Amino acid sequence: MGASSSVGASLELRLEGISKRFGQVVALDRSDLTVEPGLLLSLLGPSGCGKTTTLRIIAGFESPDTGRVVIGDRDVGQLPPNKRGLGMVFQNYSLFPHMTVGENIAFGLKMARVGPREVRSRVGEMLDLVHLPGFEERYPHQLSGGQQQRVALARSLVTRPAVLLLDEPLGALDKNLRENMQFELRRIQRTLGTTTILVTHDQEEALTLSDRVVVMNQGKILQVGSPNDVYEFPHTRFVSEFLGASNLFEGGLAHAGDGTFELAVTHGEDTTVLRVLHDDNVGTGEAMIAVRPEKISLSEEAPDRGNVVRGEVAGHVFRGSYHAYEIEVAGRDDPVFVYSQARSRSGEQVFQPGQAVHMSWDESDSVLLTDN
Amino acid sequence: MNWLPYSVSSRLPRLSLVAYMVAFFVFLLGPIFIVVAISFTTTEFVAFPPKGFTWRWYERFFDYEPFVNSFIVSVELAVATALLGGFIGIPAALAVVRGRVPFADSIMTFLLSPLSMPLIVIGFSLLFFLSALGLGVSFLSLLIAHTVISVPYIVRTVAGVYRSISPDYEETAAVLGANRIQIFFYITLPMIKPGIFAGMLFAMLISIDNLPISFFFGSYETNTLPVVMLSYLEHQFDPSVAAASSIQLVVAVIGLFIVERIYGLDAMAPAT
Ligand SMILES: Nc1ncnc2c1ncn2[C@@H]1O[C@H](COP(=O)(O)OP(=O)(O)OP(=O)(O)O)[C@@H](O)[C@H]1O
Ligand SMILES: [Mg+2]
Numbered sequence: 001m002g003a004s005s006s007v008g009a010s011l012e013l014r015l016e017g018i019s020k021r022f023g024q025v026v027a028l029d030r031s032d033l034t035v036e037p038g039l040l041l042s043l044l045g046p047s048g049c050g051k052t053t054t055l056r057i058i059a060g061f062e063s064p065d066t067g068r069v070v071i072g073d074r075d076v077g078q079l080p081p082n083k084r085g086l087g088m089v090f091q092n093y094s095l096f097p098h099m100t101v102g103e104n105i106a107f108g109l110k111m112a113r114v115g116p117r118e119v120r121s122r123v124g125e126m127l128d129l130v131h132l133p134g135f136e137e138r139y140p141h142q143l144s145g146g147q148q149q150r151v152a153l154a155r156s157l158v159t160r161p162a163v164l165l166l167d168e169p170l171g172a173l174d175k176n177l178r179e180n181m182q183f184e185l186r187r188i189q190r191t192l193g194t195t196t197i198l199v200t201h202d203q204e205e206a207l208t209l210s211d212r213v214v215v216m217n218q219g220k221i222l223q224v225g226s227p228n229d230v231y232e233f234p235h236t237r238f239v240s241e242f243l244g245a246s247n248l249f250e251g252g253l254a255h256a257g258d259g260t261f262e263l264a265v266t267h268g269e270d271t272t273v274l275r276v277l278h279d280d281n282v283g284t285g286e287a288m289i290a291v292r293p294e295k296i297s298l299s300e301e302a303p304d305r306g307n308v309v310r311g312e313v314a315g316h317v318f319r320g321s322y323h324a325y326e327i328e329v330a331g332r333d334d335p336v337f338v339y340s341q342a343r344s345r346s347g348e349q350v351f352q353p354g355q356a357v358h359m360s361w362d363e364s365d366s367v368l369l370t371d372n
Numbered sequence: 373m374n375w376l377p378y379s380v381s382s383r384l385p386r387l388s389l390v391a392y393m394v395a396f397f398v399f400l401l402g403p404i405f406i407v408v409a410i411s412f413t414t415t416e417f418v419a420f421p422p423k424g425f426t427w428r429w430y431e432r433f434f435d436y437e438p439f440v441n442s443f444i445v446s447v448e449l450a451v452a453t454a455l456l457g458g459f460i461g462i463p464a465a466l467a468v469v470r471g472r473v474p475f476a477d478s479i480m481t482f483l484l485s486p487l488s489m490p491l492i493v494i495g496f497s498l499l500f501f502l503s504a505l506g507l508g509v510s511f512l513s514l515l516i517a518h519t520v521i522s523v524p525y526i527v528r529t530v531a532g533v534y535r536s537i538s539p540d541y542e543e544t545a546a547v548l549g550a551n552r553i554q555i556f557f558y559i560t561l562p563m564i565k566p567g568i569f570a571g572m573l574f575a576m577l578i579s580i581d582n583l584p585i586s587f588f589f590g591s592y593e594t595n596t597l598p599v600v601m602l603s604y605l606e607h608q609f610d611p612s613v614a615a616a617s618s619i620q621l622v623v624a625v626i627g628l629f630i631v632e633r634i635y636g637l638d639a640m641a642p643a644t
Contacts, residue, residue, distance in 0.1 A: 081547055082547070082549045084547075087547065088543075088547040090540045092538065094540035094543075096544075096559060098562045107545065107558070108549055111549035111550045155548070159549065
């Protein structure tokens with residue numbers, strides 16, 4: 001017994017060249033995507049970028065204008081939604097209000113003509129897995145938001161779907177519950193090993209929950225990678241800024257040999273040379289690099305290594321675990337954001353507004369934005 | 373001079389509401405109350421205030437064959453109208469709300485159009501039309517005519533309820549493996565049941581109450597209670613008509629009470 005008997009065969013999901021238009025709106029533009037078996041991939045992007053459309057195409061509620069949806073090695077394009085063997089949870093859970101929790105979870109099994117005894121044991125198993133044992137007889141309206149969420153998850157997983165689709169499943173929960181459920185969701189997904197696509201527009205959620213993050217904008221997939229990859233090595237300005245605060249420096253790029261490039265940034269009269277590592281041989285010309293605020297150190301004295309930019313503290317707030325500074329650089333429009341970890345209470349230097357400082361970071365801590 | 377606009381704006385609506393309530397009681401509930409009271413009078417003629425108390429006019433109602441026959445016709449017709457109306461109206465409502473039907477809004481307007489047509493025109497033209505089809509004055513003609521005017525009520529309540537239900541439920545069921553028929557019976561139908569029930573009850577009330585259309589299709593076998601009551605009144609004026617009215621009233625009140633309990637009358641208001 002136990003949850004292990006609920007493990008379905010996890011399959012790979014592949015989207016090949018999917019496009020979808022609604023009238024003039026291009027909801028998806030020739031998108032390719034692969035989710036390896038058993039992984040949790042999140043689709044991250046601003047409102048209207050095509051996340052839900054992607055899920056609906058996978059589920060079979062919309063048919064793509066071009067491209068194929070492949071689950072395992074089967075093209076499911078011609079199958080109606082009820083024949084695709086998927087699980088799906090909508091943002092508002094859509095638990096059937098006229099059915100008990102037990103009947104809700106049993107629904108998919110009943111459709112598959114599973115016998116009553118097995119239904120009962122599998123429903124019980126799923127309720128154990130989502131930590132709601134003995135809730136069979138309750139009605140959805142008698143549950144809290146978090147409990148409804150768990151029941152919806154149980155209902156979608158009890159049929160051992162090949163792929164689980166989650167459209168902002170935590171969007172309706174308040175912050176605390178949400179963080180709790182993130183861990184729960186991750187635990188359950190790991191336990192069952194179900195290939196999962198999670199739609200979210202919360203970058204923190206995407207980074208904490210996923211094996212793979214897909215950043216989308218305006219119907220296009222901009223970047224796919226591990227949470228660390230897309231956070232640390234964004235390819236585009238959009239990805240860099242969407243995943244968190246990011247400082248951008250623009251200037252003329254020159255090759256400095258051996259995977260190193262130099263960006264000549266002009267701030268008023270001064271020109272500062274910033275070094276950045278990059279493997280591919282990109283051309284020279286105007287380019288942009290991005291540096292995360294927590295990668296930058298502040299000091300009074302100019303450090304003797306790394307990239308250094310001089311500025312003046314314009315603002316400072318203490319945010320509990322770190323100090324956030326706004327540094328003004330003469331000749332630059334936007335301030336540079338710097339987050340410095342709050343360390344032991346002694347020995348910590350806090351900079352005051354008006355103070356002249358040097359910002360510095362290692363050349364491996366900035367990233368060259370290649371395709372803009 | 374601040375108080376003037378303030379007090380006018382706050383008092384005027386309240387005053388007109390009071391006036392409306394008074395008019396409602398005087399002109400609607402008042403006559404109804406009088407009719408019910410009259411039905412118990414011991415006099416041979418309609419008298420108000422009633423004298424004494426008797427069930428005699430109710431006995432007369434049940435003794436007088438045309439009343440009883442037409443009452444049975446009315447009830448049968450109401451039930452048949454609700455069923456046929458439901459059979460036509462429910463799928464239409466579902467299709468208009470969620471089917472990928474072109475011009476869904478126009479179709480909806482069209483389906484509801486009998487609401488805004490004078491009943492007498494519908495009755496008159498249907499009599500001609502159905503006679504031309506060879507149906508003439510018959511229960512079937514009556515049923516068709518009543519269904520025509522009742523379907524909008526069913527479409528309206530069912531569509532209203534269905535529209536308020538997120539498509540997510542049906543889509544969830546589909547992903548869980550339910551086909552269209554299973555989705556309809558396991559998910560859609562239970563969720564729109566209050567709307568169906570209310571719509572069909574309303575159709576029954578509309579049918580029981582109808583005079584202008586039933587009038588055209590009257591014959592010995594197809595006279596409905598309102599038609600018989602009207603012709604009875606042409607010759608006699610004894611309180612048994614008041615008793616007949618009270619019986620009809622009780623039927624209507626029970627119907628409305630049930631609708632209110634399962635559906636809420638507010639939702640019906642725009643339909644009347
Ligand atoms: N059925 C439809 N008819 C017309 N346009 C649609 C339809 N569905 C989606 N769109 C459009 O396609 C684009 C992508 O929509 P989609 O719902 O996929 O966005 P999303 O990324 O899920 O956004 P959100 O985060 O707000 O849920 C939007 O511009 C939307 O207006
Ligand atoms: Mg969406």
